Amino acid sequence: MTTTLNRPAASRSAASKPKPTFRQRLNVFDMKASPYFYIAPFFILFALVGLFPLGYTFFVSLFDWHLLKGQGEFVGFQNFAEVLQDRFFWNSLFNTVSIFLISTIPQLIMATIIAAVLDQNLRAKTFWRMSILLPYVVTPVAVAMIFTNMFGEQYGLINNILSSFGIDPVMWKNDTLPSHIAIATMVNWRWTGYNALILLAAMQSVPRDIYESAAIDGAGSVRRFFSITLPSIRPTMVFVIVTATIGGLQIFTEPRLFDPVAAGGTARQFQTTVLYLWEMAFQRQNFGKASTIAWLLFLIILIFGIVNWLISRRIATNGDDRGIASRRRRKRSSVPNAKADDAGLTAQAAAAEPATAPESTPRSGQ
Amino acid sequence: MEFSRLRKFTALAGVASLALVAAGCSGGGDKAASADNPVTLTVTTFGTFGYDDLYAEYEKQNPGVTIEATNIDRGSNARTDAFTKLAAGSGLSDVTAIEEGWLGSIMEVSDQFVDLKEHGAEDIKGNWVDWKYKQGTDPNGRVIGYGTDIGPQALCFNGKLFEAAGLPSDREKVAELFGGKDASWDTYFKLGRQYKEATGKAWYDQSGFVWNSMVNQMDEGYYTKDGKLNVEGNKEMRAKFDMLAAGTADGLSSNQTQFDWGNGKAFVDGSFATHVCPAWMLGTIKGQLESAGGGAASGWDVADVFPGGASNWGGAFLSVPKSSKHPAEAAKLAAWLTAPEQQIKQSAAANNFPSTLEAQAKIVEAAKPNELFNNAPYGAIFESRAEGVIAQFKGPDDSVIQENVFGPALKMLDSGKGTADEAWNEAVKLLNDLVVNN
Numbered sequence: 001m002t003t004t005l006n007r008p009a010a011s012r013s014a015a016s017k018p019k020p021t022f023r024q025r026l027n028v029f030d031m032k033a034s035p036y037f038y039i040a041p042f043f044i045l046f047a048l049v050g051l052f053p054l055g056y057t058f059f060v061s062l063f064d065w066h067l068l069k070g071q072g073e074f075v076g077f078q079n080f081a082e083v084l085q086d087r088f089f090w091n092s093l094f095n096t097v098s099i100f101l102i103s104t105i106p107q108l109i110m111a112t113i114i115a116a117v118l119d120q121n122l123r124a125k126t127f128w129r130m131s132i133l134l135p136y137v138v139t140p141v142a143v144a145m146i147f148t149n150m151f152g153e154q155y156g157l158i159n160n161i162l163s164s165f166g167i168d169p170v171m172w173k174n175d176t177l178p179s180h181i182a183i184a185t186m187v188n189w190r191w192t193g194y195n196a197l198i199l200l201a202a203m204q205s206v207p208r209d210i211y212e213s214a215a216i217d218g219a220g221s222v223r224r225f226f227s228i229t230l231p232s233i234r235p236t237m238v239f240v241i242v243t244a245t246i247g248g249l250q251i252f253t254e255p256r257l258f259d260p261v262a263a264g265g266t267a268r269q270f271q272t273t274v275l276y277l278w279e280m281a282f283q284r285q286n287f288g289k290a291s292t293i294a295w296l297l298f299l300i301i302l303i304f305g306i307v308n309w310l311i312s313r314r315i316a317t318n319g320d321d322r323g324i325a326s327r328r329r330r331k332r333s334s335v336p337n338a339k340a341d342d343a344g345l346t347a348q349a350a351a352a353e354p355a356t357a358p359e360s361t362p363r364s365g366q
Numbered sequence: 367m368e369f370s371r372l373r374k375f376t377a378l379a380g381v382a383s384l385a386l387v388a389a390g391c392s393g394g395g396d397k398a399a400s401a402d403n404p405v406t407l408t409v410t411t412f413g414t415f416g417y418d419d420l421y422a423e424y425e426k427q428n429p430g431v432t433i434e435a436t437n438i439d440r441g442s443n444a445r446t447d448a449f450t451k452l453a454a455g456s457g458l459s460d461v462t463a464i465e466e467g468w469l470g471s472i473m474e475v476s477d478q479f480v481d482l483k484e485h486g487a488e489d490i491k492g493n494w495v496d497w498k499y500k501q502g503t504d505p506n507g508r509v510i511g512y513g514t515d516i517g518p519q520a521l522c523f524n525g526k527l528f529e530a531a532g533l534p535s536d537r538e539k540v541a542e543l544f545g546g547k548d549a550s551w552d553t554y555f556k557l558g559r560q561y562k563e564a565t566g567k568a569w570y571d572q573s574g575f576v577w578n579s580m581v582n583q584m585d586e587g588y589y590t591k592d593g594k595l596n597v598e599g600n601k602e603m604r605a606k607f608d609m610l611a612a613g614t615a616d617g618l619s620s621n622q623t624q625f626d627w628g629n630g631k632a633f634v635d636g637s638f639a640t641h642v643c644p645a646w647m648l649g650t651i652k653g654q655l656e657s658a659g660g661g662a663a664s665g666w667d668v669a670d671v672f673p674g675g676a677s678n679w680g681g682a683f684l685s686v687p688k689s690s691k692h693p694a695e696a697a698k699l700a701a702w703l704t705a706p707e708q709q710i711k712q713s714a715a716a717n718n719f720p721s722t723l724e725a726q727a728k729i730v731e732a733a734k735p736n737e738l739f740n741n742a743p744y745g746a747i748f749e750s751r752a753e754g755v756i757a758q759f760k761g762p763d764d765s766v767i768q769e770n771v772f773g774p775a776l777k778m779l780d781s782g783k784g785t786a787d788e789a790w791n792e793a794v795k796l797l798n799d800l801v802v803n804n
Contacts, residue, residue, distance in 0.1 A: 068452050068453060086799075171781070174781050260440075262774070283770060
């Protein structure tokens with residue numbers, strides 16, 4: 001969008017002109033208001049299915065609220081106090097973060113590498129691109145069931161193979177770290193290709209002549225990747241990291257199906273926060289506390305999102321180190337300027353927030 | 367396949383015509399169904415219920431009634447489904463099956479279910495064994511569920527494995543071996559140690575089911591009769607827990623996953639030789655054997671004996687939620703499905719044991735052998751096992767205590783990660799966290 005800048009002369013002459021006709025006024029109205037009407041459906045829907053549940057969840061979290069018996073006494077922030085002292089809540093948070101780290105970091109590195117490879121001149125491009133997206137098409141439930149079977153402790157494929165090499169079976173469900181790895185594997189299997197495709201799209205839009213001139217200047221393919229590709233796909237990278245974070249912190253389907261009987265392992269070895277929320281609501285039937293957990297998770301995701309965004313901003317900046325250095329210098333030299341800069345960033349982060357609206361829709365994977 | 371597609375089609379046609387009728391005349395609400403006033407009834411069951419043929423029969427007998435059936439894979443998922451819909455205030459099927467284990471929770475909100483006495487429950491009261499009818503009655507005397515099956519417990523054993531270990535494999539001899547009428551858990555564990563010594567293999571699949579059986583046969587389980595929690599400081603319960611823990615510590619547990627058993631492989635590969643068997647478990651084991659490629663040759667059998675005496679585990683009820691648009695029609699269907707004649711057919715299809723006296727008698731009389739279980743006369747066996755069963759009071763959190771409190775503690779034992787003391791303390795700690803201070 002381009003905006004016409006100051007044209008005081010025109011506006012002054014408009015004043016001296018005769019009153020605008022109805023049609024003209026309609027035109028102006030159309031120009032000014034229509035865009036808002038065009039975007040309104042999203043915001044109305046968002047208010048309905050995003051904002052309202054968010055607010056209502058907070059309302060519920062202030063009460064003793066039994067799943068079946070409904071609203072009870074008003075307890076203020078007591079639910080929050082109790083959940084924050086609950087060992088299972090912290091356990092679930094640890095599990096969530098652990099699974100998130102084990103899945104997201106290798107996943108994004110792999111996705112970037114795959115995207116970079118696919119970005120080369122390959123034969124049968126479409127075939128390769130379709131192939132990496134294939135796991136994404138499979139529903140997470142099917143993925144979880146197949147992997148759960150493979151990771152079975154006594155009859156699973158993986159332990160069978162291990163034992164044929166004389167290695168002790170791994171307790172994929174009863175030990176904490178192996179169970180996290182198993183779940184992260186499911187997540188990675190499903191999402192790596194998806195992220196690779198998004199990153200690939202970004203890589204394709206990098207002007208080829210930059211690569212050519214870099215090659216002429218003697219830059220090898222690795223150097224070109226780090227100095228041209230990565231910096232150029234920075235906005236997409238940020239997008240991928242932020243969505244992966246949100247998804248990773250809301251992981252539900254995989255751990256839920258990894259142990260269909262208990263909620264996240266017999267001793268909560270892989271009970272994620274959303275799974276704990278689910279247990280609280282539908283097994284322990286405490287809706288008040290479940291809502292509290294939902295809200296705490298929302299706040300945690302918000303914090304993670306911001307931290308992530310700040311970090312990923314640094315991973316791939318303008319390409320050479322001078323960019324960062326000069327920016328730092330600028331910040332140090334002119335404080336007010338830097339502040340304005342930061343304010344702008346926060347505004348952007350806030351604008352990006354609707355997409356992160358978590359409330360209680362557990363999203364699988366990512 | 368063909369059949370179910372046909373039913374889906376008729377269901378659709380039924381819905382469509384219902385919509386037409388609804389548009390045509392208002393206030394057709396709860397009139398009796400007929401060809402002129404078609405009614406679609408939804409039914410939700412779980413596990414192996416064996417109702418498929420009965421639905422078709424009912425539709426045939428009652429023109430205008432269309433049944434839309436949903437079956438949920440296992441009881442705990444059906445519980446979540448029912449609770450979610452109760453909380454939402456809509457969505458429950460016209461006829462909803464309730465499992466004994468979470469009946470306690472449902473009783474807390476029994477006013478959300480239709481009192482079946484308004485639909486003639488008292489006239490057919492005499493059909494059921496009296497404790498089953500009482501279980502379906504809420505504290506205010508309203509009847510909210512018609513009993514379907516009961517879960518008297520017998521002992522399943524693997525004849526082939528018994529033989530290999532030098533134990534008798536004939537089911538009557540096995541019953542004697544375990545002590546017949548005086549069968550006790552002491553004998554059960556003693557034989558288990560003997561078996562373990564002879565074969566090096568486990569005796570039972572995992573501790574959870576043995577524990578359920580032990581608790582279910584106590585006068586008072588996790589709750590006292592007047593509804594107070596009865597776990598902490600319960601010496602009798604603790605003694606049983608220690609007995610089980612000692613057995614498990616001696617390697618008698620195969621540490622299987624409940625309701626998974628490696629997709630049934632554990633029933634085929636000789637991982638364990640005995641299994642506690644409430645009547646409906648025969649249907650479950652059948653499914654497991656089928657999925658693992660086993661069959662009658664796998665050697666399973668069922669003996670008319672149970673350690674510690676009579677015990678009941680599970681069994682279900684059919685209820686009609688208040689949110690049903692056709693309570694009268696739904697109650698009629700529920701009554702029909704739980705009537706003795708239909709219970710006999712259900713039992714044949716699902717391998718479970720009926721809760722009405724007449725159906726029980728007929729099944730004993732028919733003496734149909736269960737081919738998968740070495741031609742065991744299951745009717746006579748479970749009828750005998752049902753004698754002396756007491757209906758234990760189930761509190762609101764009974765199923766939570768069974769699965770989320772004792773589940774992890776018993777898994778600690780099974781996987782060798784804790785002693786009896788540690789596991790019991792963990793259970794008590796979990797109880798305080800999950801139930802007392804919830």
